[in-house]
Amino acid sequence: MNPPNVQYISECFIKPKSSADEDETKQPIIHLAPWDVAMLSSHYIQKGLLFVKPSSMNDQENTVQPLLEKLKESLSLTLAHFYPLAGRLATSKQESPPHYSVYIDNNNSPGARFIHAAVNLTVSDILSPVDVPLVVQSFFDHDRAINHDGHTLSLLSIQVTQLIDGIFIGCSINHVVVDGTSYWHFFNAWSDIFMTNNSSISRPPPVLNRYSHVLNLPFTHHDQFVGRYEAPPLRERIFHLSAESVAKLKGKANGECQTNRISSLQSVSALIWRCITRTRRLPYDQETSCRMAVNNRTRIEPPLPEGYFGNSLQIVRGIAKAGELLEQGLGWAAWRLREAVANHTDKAVREWMEEWLQKPFTYQLGRFFDPCSVMVGSSPRFEMFGNEFGMGRAVAIRSGYANKFDGKVTTYPGYEGGGSMDLEVCLLPESMRDLESDREFMDAVCI
Structure with a gap:
């Protein structure tokens, strides 16, 4: 018997919550380094944590709302430090002289995506089977998206999936913007801000400057360097x-x-x-x-x-x-x-x-x-x-x-x-x- 489908309840976009002084120091464009550009055809990084629902929450949907609101508020505060995650990718190109460059645009974006979903499964339904159930893939947004899709998709998407007795927080981040070290740097800082109710972070602040000049790539269209891969049944x-x-x-x-x-x-x-x-x-x-x-x-x-x-x-x-x-x-x-x-x-x-x-x-x-x-x-x-x-x-x-x-x-x-x-x-x-x-x-x- 197939597991029940994940039901999507709501979605919104979260922007960085920052002061006027912080907005003045925000870089409208962040140029990419070779390590970043090399990731344009890879998938987003998708990792998530499964929690047992606290006893203070019962089966009624409204008891999850305070958690959702605090997650959104703390995410907005965290994005003030990690604001490229609220941006989009953009491409600058011209034919004569030849010019093709991909960069992070921090202005022209509605922000990071935040989804609330639910599924009629228990924590045991996820952990008990020998193999990881396929339904877990539905706990993440941007399924099968490649990083170049970040021109139109959010660079960060959080999906909070409510189980019968648990909560799964799935985080999808564009691999052009982060590697594993930076991914968990952001995730750890978000948790810190959530737990302390403080807009500052105790960890090393993210250093957002990457590359000192524009990478002029020898391409005229993204089809020349973008490819999609479908895995066999695994x-x-x-x-x-x-x-x-x-x-x-x-x-x-x-x-x-x-x-x-x-x-x-x-x-x-x-x-x-x-x-x-x-x-x-x-x-x-x-x-x-x-x-x-x-x-x-x-x-x-x-x-x-x-x-x-x-x-x-x-x-x-x-x-x-x-x-x-x-x-x-x-x-x-x-x-x-x-x-x-x-x-x-x-x-x-x-x-x-x-x-x-x-x-x-x-x-x-x-x-x-x-x-x-x-x-x-x-x-x-x-x-x-x-x-x-x-x-x-x-x-x-x-x-x-x-x-x-x-x-x-x-x-x-x-x-x-x-x-x-x-x-x-x-x-x-x-x-x-x-x-x-x-x-x-x-x-x-x-x-």
Whole structure:
């Protein structure tokens, strides 16, 4: 039986609530950096938190209204600090001399979108099934939108979905405007302002200046760099690793390599890489890779400001022949990932930038997807469960349809903290079935 549809109750647009002095310092246009422009064909970032409805709320709709109003008010105050999220993308172009530039327009926009929705499901209906229910994708706005659509769609959309006994706050943000670090910077600040009833933020303020000059792109129409990707039918499942399990994997990887330089995330990623490669039954000499998203902020010299608000990430990868990867141990695979991260220096970042400026491109899943690779995204270091919005700690983190494909793994902190992790794994059904019976993998995760 199909789950009930999400019912949309209301929507509005939220603008930054700021003083006249703040309006005077607001930049009408923010130019994009190469890291931002490269994201124009990717999906929005879609992450959300599931809360158990407080006992003070009953089943009647009007008891949720105070929460909705406070969410809107605190969002408006937060947008005063993060005002590009209330803007739109815009393009400046001309044929002679050739000129094509995409930027954030902070003036010509109704603001960020805010949606109130409801569904006749319980928290248990979301968390109990083995696979993440498809209905969760309906908890996010801008489904299947790519970032270039931010010319007409809001750059930020909040959807508050009311369950029978829970509340889900889904946040969709244009990936041209933020990466994961900036996404959670905003989300954390919003929660802080909600909880303190204070318009100021205690965290580092967002640094909104990005690029010192206009990027004149060698295009005449967006069809030359925009592409859309439709994922095949996938199974999506959450696997939990306790702090003890993560520590054991890290100890094993470092012990096999007689070092102490392999991180917890590199050890877990190596496990994922080996086990998913095993499920795919690749030929011995087939090249396979594990790709990891790496934050550039502290890797370049001088480093970017702590609150740099935008994209500053690249993909690094460990490479191996499938047969060799499976013959060797966990430490061998983890060391390849450790080397890939260690080699991503200021020099490597600047070389990528120079190459991109010579030949600009956008990441397109349909073109760049590698069926023999694994992609590990997000980070268990991001502060996610600290966002409470007056309802206590969330019971789970879930994501939407965006940026998912066969072999995509998203890492989250575990609910209990302490170094535990949750892995959101997306695989073809036959690969997921084999992963569920893979002894190396299942020995590490908690069911």
